[in-house]
Amino acid sequence: MKKYVILLFVVLLGLAWFSAGSDMVNDPIKAKEHMEKAAELEEKGIYVDAVTEYESALEYEPDSEELYMKMAEAYLKSGDSREFISICEDTAEKYQDNTHAMDSLMDYYTENGDEEEAVKYLKDFLEEYPDNKNAQEWFTQLEGSYTELYCRYETMGEIVNNSMVVSDDGLYGLTDATGSEVIPCEYKELYPFSEEGFALARTEDNRWIYIDEDDQIRKAPDSEYGKLGMYTEDGTAAEKDGKYGYLDENMEPAGKFQWEELTGLKEGTGAGQKDGEWSLVNKKGKAKGEERYEDVITDAFGFCSAQKRIFVKTGDGYQMINTKGEQIGELTFDDARAFTEEGYAAVCKDGKWGFADSDGELVIDYTYENAESFRNGFAPVSSGGKWGYINEEGTMVIQPEFLEATHISEEGTAAVMIEQQGENVWKLLQLNLFQ
Structure with missing residues (x-):
């Protein structure tokens, strides 16, 4: 009797192994069947049911990055962009060796003119996964993107204390950093708010x-x-x-x-x-x-001593001193721009511009045709006759394409001049650098 029990146990165990092996063989087949059905439904424009088929396929192949992305794209075709974004984000984090999810999400944002949201997501992603090369490349590409804000004036100036001097018909007014009118153009001369x-x-x-x-x-x-x-x-x-x-x-x-x-x-x-x-x-x-x-050296508004640093000229050129008249550092410059409230100052040597810190040390080499001092972490620089922006690492985050460029405000806006239909026109830009 005992022999029959043992034999029965062996038979049942074998059947279990066979059944498990059979399921393993059939899982890809069943997944494929659901994927084919989903594709047929998508061809007919029945995207909601196609999503259901992809979900069923995932039950058999739960680790398929391809399936997640097909389901995400079906959601997008159905008009559910929120679910598309959610799946792309989850998939990008789960399958970091595969760039499909990240690329699809970034393409979606850029095609819809929503680079600000893309940069925001990338910043959060890179805080969690700082070594992700694909995210780094997308961030470098998109952080320098910008959108134009509606703001139509003959001239625009520096944005200081959330105020920008603008002009119309020879009279001056003030807007805030986004171009909304604060003071109408009614004055013969005007300066930003202190x-x-x-x-x-x-x-x-x-x-x-x-x-x-x-x-x-x-x-x-x-x-x-x-x-x-002022x-x-x-x-x-x-x-x-x-x-x-x-x-x-x-x-x-x-x-x-x-x-x-x-x-x-x-x-x-x-x-x-x-x-x-x-x-x-x-x-x-x-x-x-x-x-x-x-x-x-003074700035555009007649100040010389921000950060308690002043550039003065002696017979040897310009030197940096503090408010006590003491020399800071040993470098001498051919020209300089006054410091702003924070950041590096632009300095010139042998016709090229670089940047010095408040200790008098050169921190960005003499590289540019022209430059303005840093403000809010970025500086306008000129190369090839056009102006763009660099960050404090010296990386060109917005390529030189403007005839003139002002400092970037705390809100991430800046006034620039471009050539449009043969005329020089001022534009107000919202830069994604600050999102």
């Missing part, structure tokens, strides 16, 4: 005033001042009877008006010129020391 929220404006009767975002006058210096600088709490440069000095926050003289030229104040320091020589000055407009310089 950190304190005041914009310097010159009215049609040549009166200088400071306005807020509601176009209300907030500070109105006496008419005896012929010219004013407002800061440290002090505001002003001209009276051909001499310059500083006004305090109440628009009252902070000291003597004795300079032939005077920069704005940042970090409690400015620079004044008298008899062809420049000196560092304090908030009252007094010289801070005995040192004299041939020239001082």
